[in-house]
Amino acid sequence: MGKRDRNVRMSLQTLRVLDAFLENPGDELAGADVQKRSGLASGTLYPILLRLESAGWFLSRWESIDPSSAGRPRRRLYRLTAHGLAHASEVFASFGRGVPA
């Protein structure tokens, strides 16, 4: 585990966020989607997303749409990196089962 990984605190909320992405690791999720899947409040969710992104577990990009034609602003999409997937799988394997609801 690298130096940046040590900044990731494996709290229950962090595990819920990871669990939301592990449902389908290839998915790109906006903050609102993650919030629906994890049930976390936005005040808890966004710091965790940024923390995991800075640790290299997530990558984020802006949605590739034209806001004027789509009629809505573009969203920030997050996806699990290979590094994050490996560590998330390792964390859940050490717990033996998923995140308690």
Place this chain on the structure above:
Amino acid sequence: MNGNELLAALPAAALSEYCLRRLDRFSIGLIEHAARQAPPALSQRLHEEWLADLAGRRGYVSRLRLALGCWWAAQVIARECGIVGVAAVGSGKAVAYAPHAPQFLSRRTVALLLITCLHLTLIYLLAIGMEHKTVSVPPAPIIYDVKDEPVAHQPPPPPAAPRFATPKFDPVEPQIPIESSADGSGISGPAPERLRDPGTPASAEIDRVPGGPGEGFPNTADYYPDSSRRLGEKGVASVQVCVDAGGRLTSDPSILRSSGNSRLDSGALTLARAGSGHYRPTLENGRAVSSCFPFRIRFEFRD
């Protein structure tokens, strides 16, 4: 209808359209304010990201909750990140958030150091510094102020519990010549005699033989108190017993004349009680009758 929609629908029905528009404007303003609170490198990104998430929300309450959450997230991010965030707007690879800026001492280390210092200080104070110094102060003069206390009217004391005096009864001991018992038991009783009732004529004489210890009566030596035996106490106690025609006690025996020693008297009473059933009843004209009679118990040493 889920909980959020219900929560959103209830205030919507109650508030006017004007208030709801103001509420929505407040939510947007709060998000803009929160984004400005975030580190500058992340401010623009978070502003756009949160407004996009807000646009996806339905219901005024839900949008307000998101705005409040974003405000709180901005506080957390600003605290964790400091000013070290790296600009990443529009970039998919750059690190956008650098929490926990490298510090010489972490917050936890500082707390541990403070706790350690506090403990060391307390130990030092306990060891040498917290002695209680006494200062001799001359005692203040005692001021006397004598006052006449009013005499309290106390209620009269309750009457003393009645004491029932035990009727003193002076039994007339019959003049019986004291002789040492022939059987060596230390017990001697009155000799048979003829009693005449002074109010009755001579023809109505009653041939009365007083009772006494009979056959099988316990031996005096067995009831000699041990303490008296050790102390060399000896004496003669006169015991009054009441027995029925069968020679059994009808009442508790009593000391008629003390031996002068309470231990010997107690031993005499114990012996008299133990002899119940072995008394020779009083005979009147040859017939056993209930009666009371005295007899003596002698406690003495024998070779």
